Amino acid sequence: MAPRDFDAVVAPHLDAAFNYARWLTRNDADAEDVLQDAAIRALRFLPSLRNDDARAWLLAIVRNTWYGRSAKQVNARRMTTYEETMDERRDDSLGPEALVLQRQTVEQVQSAVESLPLDFREVIVLRELEGLPYKDIAAIVGVPIGTVMSRLSRARERLLAILKPALSAGGGA
Amino acid sequence: MNCHEAARLIDPYVDDELAAVDSASVAEHIEGCARCRQQVADRESLRRLVRSVPYHAAPAGVRTSIATGRRESRMSSRVLAWAAGLAIAVTAAGTIGIRARETAQATTALAGDVVDRHISALASEHVFEVRSSNQHTIKPWFQGKLDVSPPVADLASAGFPLVGGRVDTIGGRRVAALVYQRREHVIDVFVSPVGGRVATSDARSIRGFQERHWVQADLSLWAVSDLNNRELSEFVEAFASATQ
Numbered sequence: 001m002a003p004r005d006f007d008a009v010v011a012p013h014l015d016a017a018f019n020y021a022r023w024l025t026r027n028d029a030d031a032e033d034v035l036q037d038a039a040i041r042a043l044r045f046l047p048s049l050r051n052d053d054a055r056a057w058l059l060a061i062v063r064n065t066w067y068g069r070s071a072k073q074v075n076a077r078r079m080t081t082y083e084e085t086m087d088e089r090r091d092d093s094l095g096p097e098a099l100v101l102q103r104q105t106v107e108q109v110q111s112a113v114e115s116l117p118l119d120f121r122e123v124i125v126l127r128e129l130e131g132l133p134y135k136d137i138a139a140i141v142g143v144p145i146g147t148v149m150s151r152l153s154r155a156r157e158r159l160l161a162i163l164k165p166a167l168s169a170g171g172g173a
Numbered sequence: 174m175n176c177h178e179a180a181r182l183i184d185p186y187v188d189d190e191l192a193a194v195d196s197a198s199v200a201e202h203i204e205g206c207a208r209c210r211q212q213v214a215d216r217e218s219l220r221r222l223v224r225s226v227p228y229h230a231a232p233a234g235v236r237t238s239i240a241t242g243r244r245e246s247r248m249s250s251r252v253l254a255w256a257a258g259l260a261i262a263v264t265a266a267g268t269i270g271i272r273a274r275e276t277a278q279a280t281t282a283l284a285g286d287v288v289d290r291h292i293s294a295l296a297s298e299h300v301f302e303v304r305s306s307n308q309h310t311i312k313p314w315f316q317g318k319l320d321v322s323p324p325v326a327d328l329a330s331a332g333f334p335l336v337g338g339r340v341d342t343i344g345g346r347r348v349a350a351l352v353y354q355r356r357e358h359v360i361d362v363f364v365s366p367v368g369g370r371v372a373t374s375d376a377r378s379i380r381g382f383q384e385r386h387w388v389q390a391d392l393s394l395w396a397v398s399d400l401n402n403r404e405l406s407e408f409v410e411a412f413a414s415a416t417q
Contacts, residue, residue, distance in 0.1 A: 008277040012284075012377060014239070018231035019380075032235050039239040055378070110226045127188065128223040131381035133402070134190050153184040160215055163222060 013055045023125040038065040056136040112162045120155035174202040187216045189401040280372040288379045291397045301337035323349035323364035324416035331411035360398040367393045385409045
């Protein structure tokens with residue numbers, strides 16, 4: 001297989017690429033645009049891929065694509081999300097019914113992760129949802145491994161602070 | 174190691190990113206320190222919580238338009254080359270390319286199914302239909318239930334105790350599922366006869382779950398777990414060498 005085949009090498013990672021894009025953009029429409037653009041770039045860059053592990057490579061392209069598109073929007077969005085986070089923290093009155101609790105928990109977790117600043121949000125997504133090693137996350141985000149480690153640590157502290165009630169109630173489920 | 178030193182290593186510890194010697198030191202510290210042990214437990218609970226949120230898979234529409242856009246660009250750039258009298262060679266290569274693509278797509282679809290079944294078994298607590306650590310109990314249990322007799326070995330000596338089995342469905346086909354354990358992690362091994370056009374070996378990570386696929390004695394095997402990559406590789410090696 002001299003010329004690398006997009007379908008064999010890149011296509012298996014489109015779900016991961018979309019998931020990452022979706023967590024970066026926090027809406028479907030932007031995530032779809034980012035994925036489209038990233039796929040076109042990936043096709044163009046395919047000959048430069050050094051090995052067949054295209055996942056970290058594709059995710060880095062997704063990230064660059066998104067940054068190129070909307071660097072300015074990021075800061076504006078970060079500001080609003082801090083406020084949302086503050087609101088959520090006050091709401092730690094959870095009802096006792098297990099079912100309500102479960103649905104609420106998923107929603108709480110989702111909005112807690114979405115409320116994280118980008119630097120924290122993406123390392124959580126790449127580590128917890130994609131299960132990537134630090135080395136790959138460092139390559140995607142473009143920072144040293146030590147920075148990945150400290151961002152993860154701080155992101156988790158923050159999530160734990162927000163989700164403490166959910167953790168003690170339904171964390172083991 | 175004191176708590177201050179341990180605190181810096183807790184995240185890489187739960188992420189399996191420490192060298193063995195450091196990992197052992199942290200393990201030893203948390204053994205005797207309830208506070209740091211709680212930190213580890215909190216992070217593991219947090220991981221389970223975060224993984225409970227819906228995963229955003231690429232919508233079919235976007236996949237299609239990526240495929241379409243690609244075909245068009247490929248046509249325009251390659252048509253000239255094709256016209257240069259290489260028609261036969263290109264047709265042959267094209268056929269191989271299409272087969273490779275079909276194989277890749279079939280493998281990807283199955284891999285997705287394997288993860289879905291693994292997650293849904295864990296969520297429904299329908300992990301076992303037969304619960305035993307004895308291979309001589311598990312293996313006969315599948316007789317008459319399936320058209321396959323799965324290779325079964327207890328791998329407790331390698332650190333992966335056998336815990337049970339069930340009948341499951343992968344790609345619309347009934348398969349044997351063997352259940353192994355390492356610490357709090359469940360490893361499912363799906364066994365079916367080799368069939369269809371699927372890659373003979375495959376390793377990938379989907380939604381944080383690690384997967385391995387291999388072919389052994391006319392059987393198609395998939396191992397899936399939220400274990401880290403390295404330990405799942407160890408498991409597959411142990412499984413293959415104990416059952417071959």
